[in-house]
Amino acid sequence: MPMTWKEAPMGMTAIEKILARNSGQDVVRPGDIVTTKVETAILFDNNFMATSWREILHVHDPEKVVVVFDHRAPASHVLSAQAHQTGREFVKRFGISRFHDIGFDQGISHALVADYGYGLPGTVLLCSDSHTCSAGVFNLAARGVGSPDMAYAVTKGETWFRVGETVRYELEGELRPGVSAKDVFLHLAGTYGDHATMNVEFSGPGLAGLSMNARRTLTTMSAELSVEFATFEPDDIMLDFVAARSDRAFAAVWPDEDATYADKRVVRLDQIEPLxxxxxxxxxxxxxxxxxxxxxxxxxxxxxxxxxxxxxxxxxxxxxxxxxxxxxxxxxxxxxxxxxxxxxxxxxxxxxxxxxxxxxxxxxxxxxxxxxxxxxxxxxxxxxxxxxxxxxxxxxxxxxxxxxxxxxxxxxxxxxxxxxxxxxxx
Amino acid sequence: MRIEGRVWLAGDNINTDLILPIQAYYLSVEEQPAWVFSANRPGWSDEVTPGDILVAGRNFGVGSSRPAARSLKNLGLACLLAESINGLFYRNAVNFAFPSLEAPGITGLFQEGETAEIDFDAAEINNPKRGERLTGTPMPPQLLRILKAGGIYPLLQSENLIR
CATH class of the missing domain: 3.30.499.10 (Aconitase, domain 3)
Structure with a gap:
């Protein structure tokens, strides 16, 4: 009988549990290299630029691929116009249904992930834009990677990760009017500097007062903290948001109470000022x-x-x-x-x-x-x-x-x- | 894998826009390396000779997914040693086969122009002039295999998954 997640060995952070689940292991620890399946792989126009693109001959599962034109959309240059053409050919050849061309459902990939519920809690999502950690707001392992990683994920359906230590940020209180999640980020970046090789996990009673958009500003900007992953602890606001936008099954992941963190830091939202x-x-x-x-x-x-x-x-x-x-x-x-x-x-x-x-x-x-x-x-x-x-x-x-x-x-x-x-x- | 070369120094938080600036984005892969550090150290890319080694501070390569590691490799640099490396840059370094190691304390081991001797697999770094050495964090074996295969693309090509 498969083990349920409540019975799993204790002592992991949310991101460790997500990486364990998706690599078929009971436990992962900082320092491990894990190979996980990839639930969502997002290609965008830069991937199709002639200086980056390698023709893909096989797609592991077209249902797991999303294609977006966002960096130069509409095309700003002949080379980006050609990249869009290459992207359209790829979409047609492999029957990619989740395609965001110039037009009605155009947008920036990370924001489209929110609009269309592409980020499923508990899963792995890759895109070769550095701000892909944005989707961590939906309690998943979302990471910006390079074009070679995307070629690997799209053709093989898996990827590798280096498991890092996690810093937990406990948000308390409420932001004052005129102060926003961007100011919270600037406070973290100004106070704590880089988090290279580490993850961040956002939690605490202050979540209740932050909209999904505000939370996503925090996970998106976490790329600038140099994190491996940024995740939010699940709550009903997030779970309802995803359920309203996706008909795919998912199971959220909570950190263990005895999880080991590199540090736990309290952030008093009411004390943040415009920065x-x-x-x-x-x-x-x-x-x-x-x-x-x-x-x-x-x-x-x-x-x-x-x-x-x-x-x-x-x-x-x-x-x-x-x-x-x-x-x-x-x-x-x-x-x-x-x-x-x-x-x-x-x-x-x-x-x-x-x-x-x-x-x-x-x-x-x-x-x-x-x-x-x-x-x-x-x-x-x-x-x-x-x-x-x-x-x-x-x-x-x-x-x-x-x-x-x-x-x-x-x-x-x-x-x-x-x-x-x-x-x-x- | 043994690497020996002349050391160049770079500071903390060297970002991808400094390595591969937007002005180079529409240029060919061959032309892009000339733009490395053009904003913060103009002329430097002309001074680099094949086999040189870049020694940097914390959080090297913070920023975008652009193939900045490829530009450093194509510039002729043999290796990057840094106090810490942004995870996305590190992935690109492995996947574009640009040897890169994290080695806390490394910025104190060299002055610019000195020679570094590196046993890459063991992450052992030596400054023969000073007689000082330091052991960094070895690249995990799974990733070392990708690096030594020449990166991800040759692997996928050998399996007929990409052209």
């Missing part, structure tokens, strides 16, 4: 917004897999409603999926942003990766609610990129310089 990461690096680089208020900006961006959610657009609309973006500032807003775009239209958020002088683009990674729609020129300064502020990330290497929450970015766009959002949230 900004200074240019060129995410880690150990966060400052209170007041410390750099008044820094002039040329561009302001709200979007990406981390901050293109409906919550983010709602916040932007609330700050911008009835006002005008400051002269000389370009405000770009990019919903993460066309579903979010449609909903933001229906709710009036797009109207408020556009009336304020913001430019709302189609769903894509866009300006976040410097690939299209809002590339920065030499010497320009941008404040961004996206994933990264690395030197050269959004265009020229001499551009300066500050990173903050959507509220702080919207407030700064109105002010013409970096500004606290708190006055808009009395």
């Amino acid at each position: 900004v990461a200074l240019p060129d690096a995410v880690l150990n680089n966060s400052k209170p917004v007041g410390d750099i208020a008044g820094q002039a900006i040329d561009q302001a961006f709200i979007g990406s897999c981390a901050n293109g959610t409906l919550d983010d657009l709602a916040i932007a609309a609330r700050v911008l409603e009835g006002k005008r973006v400051h002269d000389g500032v370009r405000l770009l807003v990019t919903p993460a999926t066309q579903n979010i775009y449609r909903e933001a239209l229906r709710l009036g958020y797009v109207q408020a942003i556009v009336d304020a002088g913001g430019v709302v683009t189609n769903a894509t990674c866009g300006a976040c990766g410097g690939g299209s729609l809002g590339v920065l020129g030499p010497g320009e300064t941008c404040i961004t609610a996206s994933t990264r502020n690395f030197k050269g990330r959004m265009g020229d290497a001499d551009a300066r990129i500050y990173m903050a929450s959507p509220a702080t970015v919207a407030a700064s766009a109105l002010q013409g310089s970096i500004a606290s959002p708190l006055e808009y949230f009395p």
